[in-house]
Amino acid sequence: MSKTTFPSSPIGARRRASPAMHLAWVALAGLTLAGCNALTRLSQVGEEPTLSAIENPAKLQGNQPVTMPMPAPVAVQRQANSLWRPG
Numbered sequence: 001m002s003k004t005t006f007p008s009s010p011i012g013a014r015r016r017a018s019p020a021m022h023l024a025w026v027a028l029a030g031l032t033l034a035g036c037n038a039l040t041r042l043s044q045v046g047e048e049p050t051l052s053a054i055e056n057p058a059k060l061q062g063n064q065p066v067t068m069p070m071p072a073p074v075a076v077q078r079q080a081n082s083l084w085r086p087g
Contacts, residue, residue, distance in 0.1 A: 033039065057063060 058065075
């Protein structure tokens with residue numbers, strides 16, 4: 001019969017990551033935060049955002065108002081003591 005050997009650590013125990021792996025994860029997290037302008041946005045926490053001026057689009061060059069066809073209005077017939085309205 002063959003002799004079965006078991007690992008020295010109990011089942012379900014997690015191996016501890018090396019310090020180099022911790023440094024790699026911290027560097028990866030730092031690079032992720034550095035992207036997307038996160039550091040600048042974090043420095044502006046608590047400040048009011050810069051707003052653009054309000055412009056009237058009707059005064060812009062080349063502006064054409066949008067017109068949409070509307071359905072014909074339906075006249076409502078009022079009936080005394082009616083709980084339901086047609087339409």
